[in-house]
Amino acid sequence: MGRRKLVELQKASKVYKILGGQEFWALRDVSLEVYEKEFVSIMGPSGHGKTTLMNLIGLLDKPTYGKVILDGVDTAKLDDVQLSKLRNEKIGFVFQQYNLINRLNVLENIEIPLILRGVSKKERVEIVRKAIELVGGEEIWFTKKPNQLSGGQQQRVSIARAIIGDPQLILADEPTGNLDTASSKIIMQTFMRLNDSGKTIIAVTHNPEVASCTRRVLYIRDGSIIKEEVPDPSKCVFK
Ligand SMILES: Nc1ncnc2c1ncn2[C@@H]1O[C@H](COP(=O)(O)OP(=O)(O)OP(=O)(O)O)[C@@H](O)[C@H]1O
Numbered sequence: 682m683g684r685r686k687l688v689e690l691q692k693a694s695k696v697y698k699i700l701g702g703q704e705f706w707a708l709r710d711v712s713l714e715v716y717e718k719e720f721v722s723i724m725g726p727s728g729h730g731k732t733t734l735m736n737l738i739g740l741l742d743k744p745t746y747g748k749v750i751l752d753g754v755d756t757a758k759l760d761d762v763q764l765s766k767l768r769n770e771k772i773g774f775v776f777q778q779y780n781l782i783n784r785l786n787v788l789e790n791i792e793i794p795l796i797l798r799g800v801s802k803k804e805r806v807e808i809v810r811k812a813i814e815l816v817g818g819e820e821i822w823f824t825k826k827p828n829q830l831s832g833g834q835q836q837r838v839s840i841a842r843a844i845i846g847d848p849q850l851i852l853a854d855e856p857t858g859n860l861d862t863a864s865s866k867i868i869m870q871t872f873m874r875l876n877d878s879g880k881t882i883i884a885v886t887h888n889p890e891v892a893s894c895t896r897r898v899l900y901i902r903d904g905s906i907i908k909e910e911v912p913d914p915s916k917c918v919f920k
């Protein structure tokens with residue numbers, strides 16, 4: 682198939698210097714390829730390198746050794762300004778703790794990237810309205826502060842914020858980590874819908890039910906990818 686390789690890691694390692702001058706390899710020689718329109722999950726025990734890996738893919742951190750190639754661009758060649766431009770263009774982030782700004786209302790939280798792009802107020806409201814609809818939210822949320830919404834609702838707002846700039850790639854680090862089963866289901870249905878509409882998604886999860894609804898699962902252990910599985914889609918309990 683002629684599908685585009687959106688993410689490529691070539692023997693990427695992340696090495697921290699720890700006390701006593703010793704080295705700690707948070708990631709060791711990780712090579713992976715993620716193609717456009719894939720939905721990949723990453724599983725593994727706590728402290729084994731999942732967030733470190735996501736930070737490399739999301740251009741929030743650089744590998745000590747190896748390469749991170751995003752949509753054909755070798756990111757080692759970019760300076761910080763070019764890196765953040767590429768990141769803002771291509772990637773939307775969703776975090777376990779939602780990371781919304783409680784001082785701002787929902788509309789203001791979601792429209793920030795549009796303000797940075799110089800979109801007019803009228804257009805911004807229109808675009809945010811569509812994003813909120815896409816994640817199954819309601820317009821009455823617009824004037825609420827994030828902490829006036831439930832965890833599941835806040836996570837939907839954070840997904841709306843992640844997709845507002847129309848990124849090709851969504852990176853989610855334990856997006857259902859703080860949610861009960863009912864809310865997890867809504868979040869997963871949202872991701873599956875976004876994936877059906879063409880978004881590439883990479884999600885870290887501790888929940889096997891979440892992983893079973895993705896199209897490919899990577900298992901990480903001690904900083905290395907040790908195996909890969911393709912779940913049976915009929916086993917997804919969140920459909
Ligand atoms: N700045 C740092 N200096 C030294 N070690 C670090 C640093 N950042 C992370 N680590 C170590 O790297 C390892 C991987 O951390 P990481 O956050 O990627 O784990 P994780 O798989 O996301 O865990 P969790 O499931 O708990 O979120 C951990 O052992 C952590 O202690």
Ligand SMILES: [Mg+2]
Nearest residue numbers: 731732733854
């Ligand atoms: Mg983590």
